[in-house]
Amino acid sequence: MIDSLLQILSSTLRVSTPLLFAALGGLMSERSGVINIALEGLMLVGAFTGAIVAYSFHSPWLGWGAAAISGVLLAAIYAASVINWKADQIVAGTAINMLALGMVPFISKILYGVTGTSPTIPADERFIFAPIILVWVFLLIIHFWLGRTPSGLWVRFAGEHPKALDAAGIGVKKVRWGAVLMGGALAALGGATLSTMLSSAYARNMTAGRGFMALAALIFGKWRPIPTAMACLLFGFTEALQIRLQGVVLWGTEPVPVQFIQILPYLVTVLVLAGLVGHSRPPKALGLFFEKD
Amino acid sequence: MNRGRLLEILRPLVAVVIGLSLGLLVTLVAGENPIHVLSVLLKSAFGSRYDFGMTLYYATPLIFTGLSVAVAFHAGLFNIGAEGQLTLGALAAAVLGASFAGTPSWIAPILATLAAFLIGGIWGAIPGWLRAKRGSHEVINTIMLNFIAGGIASYLTLYWFRNLETQNPETRPIGPGFAISQWAFFGGAPVSWAFALALLTALAVWVFLWKTVPGYELRAVGQSEGAARVARIDPAKVRILAMAIAGGLAGLVGVGEVLGGAGKFKLGFSPDYGFIGIAVALLGRNRPVGVVAAAILFGALHKGTADLDLETEHVTRDISLVLQALVILCVSAEGLFHLRWLRKKRAAQ
Incomplete structure (x- = not known):
């Protein structure tokens, strides 16, 4: 009993790490006023880049670095579209996800001749636990940075009162660019964690939603770092539980259908948003294009 | 035709050309000749009756999802949930068809179509209700409901209606009375009366939005909630109705897919028709005619890229997603077209 409990807990920490990276990426972007439904695509690109660079250069750290850069590049396309060219954030975010879904197999085909999986990274060239610790360090840094530093304040103002920030002589677009790019790097690190720690290679569409x-965790966590992390842990817990409960008979004679456990996080998010389990308020200027008068 | 109207049509066309050109340039990186890629694409999408039939077959679900997104959009709502709505709609049609396999063919397809519309509509009404009554944003809710619909569909397919004759995760086949005939003209492509239904639906949506009172109310709420209130329109009711219709339209994807195509519900049959519907609506300026045109374009892209796997060395059908993404980005990035000289010209006037 204790054994399986510990197993589930450690598994929870592991599987919530990529989620938390991505949620922090989303947090950076959304607190600055830019909706980010492109997290999925950013993660996917990070997972692919991380895996192939870690494999080619025999170092998960290099894989991570490359993943972060790939995230920044993809996020730059998104930032240019929505911050400068006035594209709708939902539409452009959807497009970025499709772009990632199409580009990754395209590049994979050029490099390896196949569109499915990347070569397997040997066990001693993968992460064992470093990302798990780092993500919590990042969380604390972001928590203090947003709350206690001038530049953190700029990000919050870009999301709440962009006009006021502009009046103070700080460029709203610049702040949003910075936040979206950093968000892209973080989300990509989440993807790279998936391919270099939780598994041993990139597999097609491995981010799987x-x-x-x-994004749901971010909203569940009311756009605040610590509660968002708790939401990620909760979602990670349901994922760990689902892995653990596969084929286990809880009542009657049939095993619990995994589908019921799989939809739990999404159901919880809908209920939270409906105000049935607390209330969540987005940054005031979230999703609004900013134009200097 | 005045200049504004002309620009409205021209802008997406230019965006499509730019997006496609960018996408073809990408194939240059892979060491392919973009002209060759383009010719394969065109030949594969329009080269023969069969090819064109396949293009129309792929366009059919996109017309439905495009209309779905467009109707919601006219009410000021973003329907990212077409994917979940079409999943459950298609499942409903398949389950009905398999459970009452003996239903005679004069009524069976109509019943299945209604079931698909109804179930999709209910699934769409949920985020509509949540938005109208609980104030929670439909974008996130519809995304979440997509996953929930996926889970429900997977559970029902695997535990209740599974086809035990195959290893594939799919439902039992529908009764013969439910099948809609495919058009022989297209040489075996599964394009059926569902395509005609899609065109009729586009017409019906146009009539509804621009020629009826509820349609007018729907657009009024989308344009200005305050003004609508003054006119004694209840925005909450309109929003729920709009999302229910949007969901129903997405559910109709099941007609072509289940009744006209596979004859059963296959888990994961949709290559993101719901998400591509967003692009279709955007490209079609949320007008039914535009949606049909955009759906055929995207259908052609989908079919055209299918042959790239064989005809080229490095480019696979995945490039279709890249092309679509670039087209969407170019169409949505308004600012890209407000070129400096244009702005100056306007300022001078």
Whole structure:
């Protein structure tokens, strides 16, 4: 009993790590006023880049670095579209996800001749636990940075009162650019964690909706770092539980259908948003294009 | 035709051309000749009756999802949930068809179509109700409901209606009375009366939005909630109705897919028709005619890229997603077209 409980807890910490990275990425972007439903695509690109660079250069850290850069590049396309060219954030975010879904197999085909999985990274060239610790360090840094530093304040103002920030002589677009790019790097690190720690290679569409789940965690956590992390842990717990409960008979004679456990996080998010389990308020200027008068 | 109207049509066309050109340039990176890629694409999408039939077959679900997104959009709502709505709508049609396999063919397809519309509509009405009554945003709710619909569909398919004759995760086949005939003209492509239904539906949506009172109310709420209130329109009711219709339209994807195509519900049959519907609506300026045109374009892209796997060395059908994404980005990035000289010209006037 104790054994399986510990197993579930450690598994929870592991599977919530990519989620938390992506949710922090989303948090950066959304607190600055830019909706980010592109998290899914950013994660996917990070997962792919992380895996192939870690494999080619025999270092998960290099894989991570490359993943972060790939995230920044993809996020830059998104930032240019929505911050400068006035594209709708939901539409452009959807497009970025499709772009990632199409580009990754395209590049994979050029590099390896196949569109499915990347070569397997040897066990000693993968992460064992470093990302798990780092993500919590990042969380604390972001928590203090947003709350206690001038530049953190700029990000919050860009999301709440962009006009006021502009009046104070700080460029709203610049702040949003910075936040979206950093968000892209973080989300990509989440993807890279998936491919270099939780598994041993990139597999086609391996993010499987985790970007959207991270977004849900962010909203569930009311756009605040610590509660968002708790939401990620909760979602990670349901994922760990689902892995553990596969084929287990709880009542009657049939095993519990995994589908019921799989939809739990999404159901919880809908209920939270409906105000049935607490209330969540987005940043005031979230999703609004900013134009200097 | 005045200049504004002309620009409205021209802008998406230019965006499509730019998006496609960018996408073809990408194939250059893979060491392919973009002209060759383009010719394969065109030949594969329009080369023969069969090819064109396949293009129309892929366009059919996109017309439905495009209309779905467009109707919601006219009410000021973003329907990202077409994917979940079409999943459950298609499942409803398949389950009905398999459970009452003996239903005679003069009524069976109509019943299945209604079931798909109804179930999709209910699934769409949920985020509509949540938005209208609980104030929670439909974008996130519809995304979440997509996953929930996926879970429900997977559970029902695997535990209740599974086809035990195959290893594939799919439902039992529908009764013969439910099948809609495919058009022989297209040489075996599964394009059926569902395509005609899609065109009729586009017409019906146009009539509804621009020629009826509820349609007018729906657009009024989308344009200005305050003004609508003054006119004694209840925005909450309109929003729920709009999302229910949007959901129903997405549910109709099941007609072509289940009754006209596979004859059963296959888990994961949709290559993101719901998400592509957003692009279709956007490209079609949320007008039914535009949606039909955009759906055929995207259907052609989908079919055209299918042959790239064989005809080129490095480019696979995945490039279709890249092309679609670039087209969407170019169409939605308004600012890209407000070129400096244009702005100056306007200022001078």
